[in-house]
Amino acid sequence: MLKGIMRPGHIQIRVMDLDLAVDHYTNALGLILTHRTDDHAFLKGWSEVDAYSVILRQADQAGMDFLGFKVVDHSRLMALSRDVQAFGCPVELLPAEDLPDCGERVRFTIPTGQKIELYCEKLQTGKWGIDAINPQAWPEGLRGMQAERFDHCLFYGPEIDETERLFLDVLGFTLSEQLVDGPVRLASFMSCSMKAHDIAFIRNEAHGALHHVSFHTDAWSDILRAADIVTHRNIPLDVAPTRHGLTHGQTIYFFDPSGNRNEIFAGGNYTYPDHKPVTWTLEQMGKAIFYHDQQPSQRFLTAVT
Amino acid sequence: MKALSQIELCSDAGQIMFECASRESVLDAATRSCLPSPIPAGCRRGGCGLCRILIEDGDFAASCMSARHISPVELARGETLACRTFARGNLRIRPIPPKRYASTYADERPIC
Numbered sequence: 489m490l491k492g493i494m495r496p497g498h499i500q501i502r503v504m505d506l507d508l509a510v511d512h513y514t515n516a517l518g519l520i521l522t523h524r525t526d527d528h529a530f531l532k533g534w535s536e537v538d539a540y541s542v543i544l545r546q547a548d549q550a551g552m553d554f555l556g557f558k559v560v561d562h563s564r565l566m567a568l569s570r571d572v573q574a575f576g577c578p579v580e581l582l583p584a585e586d587l588p589d590c591g592e593r594v595r596f597t598i599p600t601g602q603k604i605e606l607y608c609e610k611l612q613t614g615k616w617g618i619d620a621i622n623p624q625a626w627p628e629g630l631r632g633m634q635a636e637r638f639d640h641c642l643f644y645g646p647e648i649d650e651t652e653r654l655f656l657d658v659l660g661f662t663l664s665e666q667l668v669d670g671p672v673r674l675a676s677f678m679s680c681s682m683k684a685h686d687i688a689f690i691r692n693e694a695h696g697a698l699h700h701v702s703f704h705t706d707a708w709s710d711i712l713r714a715a716d717i718v719t720h721r722n723i724p725l726d727v728a729p730t731r732h733g734l735t736h737g738q739t740i741y742f743f744d745p746s747g748n749r750n751e752i753f754a755g756g757n758y759t760y761p762d763h764k765p766v767t768w769t770l771e772q773m774g775k776a777i778f779y780h781d782q783q784p785s786q787r788f789l790t791a792v793t
Numbered sequence: 794m795k796a797l798s799q800i801e802l803c804s805d806a807g808q809i810m811f812e813c814a815s816r817e818s819v820l821d822a823a824t825r826s827c828l829p830s831p832i833p834a835g836c837r838r839g840g841c842g843l844c845r846i847l848i849e850d851g852d853f854a855a856s857c858m859s860a861r862h863i864s865p866v867e868l869a870r871g872e873t874l875a876c877r878t879f880a881r882g883n884l885r886i887r888p889i890p891p892k893r894y895a896s897t898y899a900d901e902r903p904i905c
Binding site for chain 2: 745
């Protein structure tokens with residue numbers, strides 16, 4: 489049952505060299521740099537209406553600081569905050585403008601160890617490079633992979649049962665797809681929209697770890713173009729263009745200059761709250777992860793930040 | 794400094810020798826020279842920590858790597874990530890296990 493969460497709206501990623509990271513996320517991924525300070529950079533995909541969705545923070549290690557979901561209004565934000573607290577996750581209230589151009593945020597740590605935020609106000613600057621009225625199909629002047637928007641994240645942790653209960657019962661997500669070993673869920677893909685996943689978790693001992701940050705593009709041809717750019721720029725490739733079984737999305741994975749895994753994602757299944765979860769079973773795990781190769785690499789399974 | 798260094802990799806599986814150019818990382822040299830790679834390769838950018846090695850002997854230079862996986866103290870005693878490590882002469886190295894993700898960054902310090 490949806491409870492007013494609309495979308496993953498921002499993610500703060502730790503990077504070890506901010507200049508190299510900005511170059512990667514703008515010139516390789518094609519995100520738009522909207523604001524920069526000494527130790528933070530704010531970016532967005534061209535099709536996103538809010539002021540930014542990706543925050544890069546200079547740090548001494550890689551990984552994710554927090555993932556924020558945008559909520560429809562303040563009363564839903566406060567209701568969700570109460571419900572999260574009642575679930576057993578202490579919430580921290582961060583005042584408006586703690587993040588520039590963003591309203592107050594409710595932050596909590598989920599059982600798998602990641603920090604999640606909810607907020608309902610952020611400056612809307614509109615889609616980048618196209619008119620608000622009678623808009624063009626896409627803006628000219630995009631760079632690199634021309635990523636349209638921040639799409640989803642995948643996280644690791646041994647406590648995915650509790651995290652899933654929080655997202656489904658408290659935050660109002662639906663279980664869109666899953667990988668199961670009998671009664672045990674190994675992967676949980678959850679949605680607050682029609683997307684095949686807005687957030688996903690894999691059962692793994694790496695508590696609090698980030699597996700990947702994903703960006704959406706339109707088509708398979710964009711995935712191949714992304715692969716060419718990976719080669720042009722000598723970016724470390726993780727997985728060459730292919731399709732997932734889970735979500736049936738088209739995909740390529742590579743690493744940013746600090747070793748955080750990026751995905752460029754296109755297509756994929758849709759879901760509605762009345763859909764039964766799409767289920768994959770352990771004996772077909774290879775096909776569930778990579779639909780053609782059917783054999784996930786050790787690197788894909790074990791490299792996290 | 795010679796353009797090519799000799800790397801002697803010692804592990805429980807035995808000893809392997811390979812050459813490493815001055816501008817390539819020890820991990821790149823290992824994956825180029827040996828199949829399968831005697832050092833696990835992950836992100837190749839110092840973030841994931843899979844390619845931890847101990848430099849048992851020899852001089853090396855290291856570029857930026859994640860403090861979660863190699864602290865300054867560990868680096869000072871020769872622990873490093875092979876993807877961020879450059880030989881400055883012949884080396885004797887030993888792969889060491891990656892660290893576990895038991896606690897998070899935020900368990901130890903504030904996020905800003």
